[in-house]
Amino acid sequence: MSTTNTPAAFPATSLEAPRSGRIDPKYLRSKTSSGSFEMAAWVFMRLSGIALVVLIFVHLWVNLMSGGGIAQIDFGFVAGKWANPVWQFWDLVMLWLAMLHGANGMRTIINDYAEKDSTRLWLKTILVLGAAIIVVLGTLVIFTFEPCMLDAAGEQLPRAVCPS
């Protein structure tokens, strides 16, 4: 007996809203939906935030607290870390998550504070370009790092890791 049910009629889609048309156009929402992008961005912010807490605090502890402490950081220390694929991966994930997390945070701030669509477009263009350049450069540095650095005179830099 329940197979002949007709779906409920939705007045909102079949009738025009009362007094529609006299609303200030400033308040009219564009009908173009962004799919679930905003939801994905919201979830990403929470998950990447949790991951970054672990990534950054381990990073700070390993660099500044363990071993020789703050005095140990120099070219050779970084070279030593990046000789290990674990730290390469760690720094890569930290770079990407931090940049995307920060850029998305800036995007929401632009959305909240910019009042004109044209201002938003310009600010977001600069933001995306800046974030992309930093992510690409950072990734290149991690994977094309040259541990054996020589100075202009051909001398080995202090603590550079060169095959002897």
Added chain:
Amino acid sequence: MSTTTEAAEPASTVDLPESTGGGITTFDITLKVRRYIPEFSDEARWDEWTITMQGTDRVLDALHKVKWELDGSLSFRRSCAHGVCGSDAMRINGRNRLACKTLLKDLDTSEPITVEPIKGLPVEKDLIVDMEPFFQSYREIMPFMIANSPAPSAERYQSPEDRERFDDTTKCILCAACTSSCPVFWTDGQYFGPAAIVNAHRFIFDSRDDAGDMRLEVLNDKEGVWRCRTTFNCTDACPRGIEVTKAIQEVKTAILTRAA
């Protein structure tokens, strides 16, 4: 007024201390109201009145005193004057409140009491704003029950537990105090706003309603729940004590669990 000739009522069973004299304390307040009268000027200005009010008076009574006795051109909305209709939401001392629920004695009467129209909506005159953008968002979330099952011959039953699920959000009186306290709404008025989400929540979590998914889809818009920054301005502003930010978070969770 006709009661003055009638016999005095029996004495109250409540003993009042001598200091009150059985009467009500009076005090002077300065009321500072943001005026905007488009017929005369495009600029808004502040008007001040110093008036004597009683300890039981509310901000609405002060506005009435000004309108009825001092300046009849002062314009504001009020209907029931008892915190039910939601007409007289305004910004009192920088906070969104209902003028009819804000007692003067609870405010700092040594300073002028500022009264402004609620923010983020176009001011039409003095304290009256155009509520149409607010109601447009309200309409978009379809604030009515949509049931797919045929109507029963009697009422649709619901357990007390199911009713309790959305009890908090049934209290909304659509005064716009929450939406017009939201900084995200102030920016460009595109955000659906807390009130629309609260009223969507009222139907999304109603066990008798079958269109929850449609409302969640509406609020999954880029101007929907994801623009909430959980500043809690709406929860502070709500004259009905609705936990607005919590309701918005519950709608977010509902969208997430639906998508998963």
